[in-house]
Amino acid sequence: MRITRLYHSESLQCGSTTQLDANTSNHLVRVLRSKPGTIVTLFNGDGFDYLCKTIDTDLKKTSVSIQSRVQIDNESNISITLIQGLSRQDRMETTIQKSVELGVNKIIPVICQRSNHELVEEKKLKKLEHWRKVAISACEQSGRCVIPDVLQITMLEELNTLLQNDALKLNLDPQAQQSLKDTSGNRKEIEIFIGPEGGLNNEEIDTLEKDGFENIRFGPRILRTETAGPAVISAIQTLWGDL
Numbered sequence: 477m478r479i480t481r482l483y484h485s486e487s488l489q490c491g492s493t494t495q496l497d498a499n500t501s502n503h504l505v506r507v508l509r510s511k512p513g514t515i516v517t518l519f520n521g522d523g524f525d526y527l528c529k530t531i532d533t534d535l536k537k538t539s540v541s542i543q544s545r546v547q548i549d550n551e552s553n554i555s556i557t558l559i560q561g562l563s564r565q566d567r568m569e570t571t572i573q574k575s576v577e578l579g580v581n582k583i584i585p586v587i588c589q590r591s592n593h594e595l596v597e598e599k600k601l602k603k604l605e606h607w608r609k610v611a612i613s614a615c616e617q618s619g620r621c622v623i624p625d626v627l628q629i630t631m632l633e634e635l636n637t638l639l640q641n642d643a644l645k646l647n648l649d650p651q652a653q654q655s656l657k658d659t660s661g662n663r664k665e666i667e668i669f670i671g672p673e674g675g676l677n678n679e680e681i682d683t684l685e686k687d688g689f690e691n692i693r694f695g696p697r698i699l700r701t702e703t704a705g706p707a708v709i710s711a712i713q714t715l716w717g718d719l
Contacts, residue, residue: 480508481517481525481619483612488518488526493541501538504530516540519615521623523547548621552579552717555665557643558705559584561672562591562629565603567702569610571670572626574706576614579713582625583611586632590674600629632680636687643667645689648708649681650698652691656711659690666712670705 482500496504504510514530524545531539558580560571572583585607608626615623630638639645643665646656669689676684681691699707713719 479515479517479527480504480510481519481616483616483623484518484520486520488520488522488524488542488545490526490542490545493531493539494518494528495534495537495539498536502535504538505533505535510538518542519548519621521621523621525621548619550619551622552581552713553664554712554717555581556709556712556717557582557584557640557665557667558709559586559635559667559669560705561586561588561670561676561701563672563701567673567700568603568607570702571705572607572610573614575709576611576620576624577618578706578709579620579717580624580709581622582627583607584627584635584638585629586635586669587629588632588672588680589677591672604628632683639667639687640665645669645684645687646708647676647681647684647689647691648694648699648704649676649691650693652693654690654692656692656694656708656715659692666716668705668708668712670701670708673701 484494484496486494488494510530510533512530512532516528516530518526518528525548526545527543528540529543531541556579558575560583562585575583604626611624611626627638644659644663645667646659647669669684694708
């Protein structure tokens, strides 16, 4: 029987007890039908899984006792940053979820000229909070104990301040001549740029080239924006990573 795995933001220590937040408690008791003595696994992003036992069935603050911990070593041997052109909410969710499952380390949402970017600051913050919850949920499902960073929404013109100097930088472009196999895979940091639904214009492609991005063609078919990121990550993990 598979043990339920849940995220807990607070510090965890073997031999102590902790209380889950209201959302997690409600999900555990009402949805999963937890009883006192149910075994669950908690993680908080420190690289360990904590085996715990429920003490009660309080819907707002279920108490659990922390029995033991085990270090989890399932992170990729390469560090992948996905730079995703802002797309519709459901497509961004899909991209984030699948990319985290595949081992991405960082996600940077970027506003492009063909993005729907009529967002007030408050709405940006709400979207960011939601996307970080999507990333945590993907970690719960996939067994990851290190939570990828989802950075604040940024403009394409400001992206260069967030880039690593020595990373392999790739921009998916259906008009490019070289493929992923033509690039050098000996670097351990890779940054991938995926445009929004309408793609990038020439000015934006020029900006990325000045920032050190290589344009690559990913096969003979044009992928949807929510498919492209996870597909390229899968290929990179297969060529140089842990797949």
